[in-house]
Amino acid sequence: MMSLIPGPEDLYLFHEGNLFRSYRMLGAHLAESEGERGVRFAVWAPHAREVRVVGDFNCWDGSGHAMNKVSTWGVWSLFVPGVREGEYYKYEIITSAGTLLYKADPYAFWSELKPGTASRICSLDGYEWTDQEWQSRKTSQSVYRSPLNIYEVHLGTWKKKPDGAYYSYRELASELVDYVKEMGYTHIELLPLAEHPYDRSWGYQATGYYSVTSRFGTPKDFMYFVDRCHQAGIGVIMDWVPGHFVKDEHGLRQFDGQPLYEHSDPALAEKPEWGTLAFDFSKPEVVSFLISNAMFWMDMYHIDGLRVDAVASLLYLNFGKPRGQWVKNVNGGDENLEAIAFLKKLNRTVFACYPDALMMAEDSTAWPLVTTPVDAGGLGFNYKWNMGWMNDMLKYMETDPYFRPASHGLLTFSFMYAFSENYVLPLSHDEVVHGKKSLLNKMPGDYWRKFANLRVLFGYMMGHPGKKLLFMGGEFGQFDEWKDLEDLDWEMLGYDSHRSMHRYVRDLNQLYLRESALWELDHQPEGFAWIDPHDQRQSVTTFMRSSGNPEDVLVIVCNFTPVYHAKYRIGVPFAGEYVELFNSDAGEYGGSGKLNEGILRTEDVPWHDRQDSLHISLPPLAAVIFKPVKIKRKRSKTTTRRGKADA
Known part of the structure; x- marks a missing residue:
């Protein structure tokens, strides 16, 4: 059981700013004295003339339960026998000016349900945790190289x-x-x-x-x-x-x-x-x-x-x-x-x-x-929210596609600093409340284009280096902004467009979990390469993500206009065969169904500063992801004895 008076070493460390589990010393803790169980109360109140404990156990009359000052710098303590778990209490503080205050315990483990304001006696001991496998797995994995x-x-x-x-x-x-x-x-x-x-x-x-x-x-x-x-x-x-x-x-x-x-x-x-x-x-x-x-x-x-x-x-x-x-x-x-x-x-x-x-x-x-x-x-965090990316992307996505070419830099600027910190890409609650509109309702255009814009935003976000965060409701395209006194509009899942968006986010998340190229090198430049950041006129970006295996790559193409390109050529890292791994324009996601079906074979046509390229179908307002399934090994040039190169 707990000692009846805070120890001198703990008190010293607390007043030095170095007691990093001060909740064990201060607050209300079950204790025992001479065979009688009760609670030891301790509170920091250096300016008080007197401190008393009041609660259910003394009918909220603190006259018989004055606390003792146990440190020069103002920690007060008292053991009260007979107090039981669940009882309500506060500190009755008589200030240096003689004013009477009733304060909740700063270290209370449990509080009275609103609108009540009292603290409650509570022991946190005795819960039998069953998360040992999770804890073991955490220690064996790098948070940086994990999804x-x-x-x-x-x-x-x-x-x-x-x-x-x-x-x-x-x-x-x-x-x-x-x-x-x-x-x-x-x-x-x-x-x-x-x-x-x-x-x-x-x-x-x-x-x-x-x-x-x-x-x-x-x-x-x-x-x-x-x-x-x-x-x-x-x-x-x-x-x-x-x-x-x-x-x-x-x-x-x-x-x-x-x-x-x-x-x-x-x-x-x-x-x-x-x-x-x-x-x-x-x-x-x-x-x-x-x-x-x-x-x-x-x-x-x-x-x-x-x-x-x-x-x-x-x-x-x-x-x-x-x-x-x-x-x-x-x-x-x-x-x-x-x-x-x-x-x-x-x-x-x-x-x-x-x-x-x-x-x-x-x-x-x-x-x-x-x-x-x-x-x-440094400051010592291991992650930082990328607020710059969030602000730029939402500003870009709220722009009518006709005017997006003039704002193309908002799409590409974040890659200039993407590896300066370990970033999380947040689309958080702060962006969908207080008149800012929901993510879906920020998107310009008619009903179909709103959903297509949101799909391409999510696809681009998933491809962009950095970990991911989405606030609840965004996953099914909540149309109203967050109503912070009501629950989400789950009834929207009864409508095809919202149900399709929900399926899209689920499938996109599952793809993210499967493809290590999307997260293993999130914080290293080696995990990302531009293929083409310069197609400003058509508002298209093309880039690669890769994992620790240099041949494990994904090619990600995002079209931010409602224009369909039946033949869009992109440079690719390897000659060989590719498949379309994911397409936000698929019919089951509410798209127009313009897919790249079957095997796509590269052509020996230099493009985007790469030796080989693909012709793809690029749907309107869509994110499309390709993956090589068969890499063709080309013979490298060798030097003959006469010093000439043979192809």
């Missing part, structure tokens, strides 16, 4: 029951996991799961960083969900928000009557764009709190990785602030030096314990070396 195709999900609106009730974690462990497996995704990315008071914050404005939201069940229900994902071969990534927190009274804001988790200077604390508060990374205890939280989700819930939200807001002091509110660091610059140091420390710590973790930066800046190890001068 990574992410389905981004908001659990509250993926699917709801007829009466509007949420599906529970255990119900989602069947419904959602089976669906993701069938659709060919490798990972689920969940919008933030930390407890949050307001549904429409989607979890990005949390009050309980250690509490998996009670909207969908208990902590052990969520363990079951993750376990079921792993049994199905699906990884779990969670959106994680270390940049800011909500101002609700029961949360972290002025926790002990003064700024504690936030900076004391409002110019540094306020996030005016979001109406939230920034963490103060200059406080070692805040660093311990946040790094421990990242470790907590991996330790206790077997989360496979974190997508770190809004990294740009961490890197720069003045992110989202009007010019009149700008501040400078000690060097006179805009960089948030303490936050940068925190990110590096975070990634070093996570990878020291979980070398196969996914640490993904959602970063919209041009900050260099985001996915370079800390020891080599």
Whole structure:
């Protein structure tokens, strides 16, 4: 059982910013004293005059349960006998000014269901995990040379029951996991799961960083969900928000009557764009709190990785602030030096314990070396969302095909920097909400052309170097943008066009899993080569992807206009025979059915700076993928004794 008082070594490390599992020391933990079971409470509140524990067990009267200050820097602790799992509690804090505050536990493992705001006693021990095969497989595979195709999900609106009730974690462990497996995704990315008071914050404005939201069940229900994902071969990534927190009274804001988790200077604390508060990374205890939280989700819930939200807001002091509110660091610059140091420390710590973790930066800046190890001068993430690619591609796809030739650079520019970081190509929730329209409805043209445009976008995305992410609903062409209080428009699958799109995405995902050329060298220039980036007039791009086997190549041709080319010549890497491996214009996908059937044989016609070429049928608004099935070995030129070349 747990000791009744936090140990001096843990206290020292916590106040130094180096206690990376501080959730074991702080919070509410089952303990035993002189044969009597109860709970040991511990909380950091250095500015408080007094701290008491209130809850069901004392009728919310803290007069008999004052906590003891056990460290000079403000950790308070108390053992309360007889308290049982499931009971509600808060901290009653008497501030230095004599004000009475009632605060939820920052380290609570379970929270009262909204609109309630209390914490709940909860032990996370005792769940029997059955994901050993998954964990073993993770350690034996390189995350960089493996397929990574992410389905981004908001659990509250993926699917709801007829009466509007949420599906529970255990119900989602069947419904959602089976669906993701069938659709060919490798990972689920969940919008933030930390407890949050307001549904429409989607979890990005949390009050309980250690509490998996009670909207969908208990902590052990969520363990079951993750376990079921792993049994199905699906990884779990969670959106994680270390940049800011909500101002609700029961949360972290002025926790002990003064700024504690936030900076004391409002110019540094306020996030005016979001109406939230920034963490103060200059406080070692805040660093311990946040790094421990990242470790907590991996330790206790077997989360496979974190997508770190809004990294740009961490890197720069003045992110989202009007010019009149700008501040400078000690060097006179805009960089948030303490936050940068925190990110590096975070990634070093996570990878020291979980070398196969996914640490993904959602970063919209041009900050260099985001996915370079800390020891080599980088921030230490192993993936970064490619926001530049996303913005360029959506801008291009929203352009009428007639005008696309003038924007051809938007298609090709991303290849100039595709290997500067380890990228994920995201089509995320942020792009289909707040009036931005759904992916399908962004596409120009009539009904048929909208679907064809979306198919070619997805095909181009799958061929482009980088791992993949798609937000829920995009896979069947949701016509309305994401309605964040309602579930997806699953009834659309009753219509042919949406059903065909759904089948297309499933088949495209399955193709991705089968073809190692699409992912094995995602982050190396050797895995990509242009065949023709210059057909601006016809808005066509042609390129190759290859795996570690130089003969394992795919030729990808994308036509971004509704013009059909019955004879389109492309240069190819090898002479021989090719087959059409995939065509987004196939009839079963809602296309016009203009396919390249049978064996395609190369001609000895130089094209695109290559010795051999193919004539193909290039459908309108389509992505077509070819693969060599028989390579013809040509005799290389040899030198005779007389020094002449024989062909």
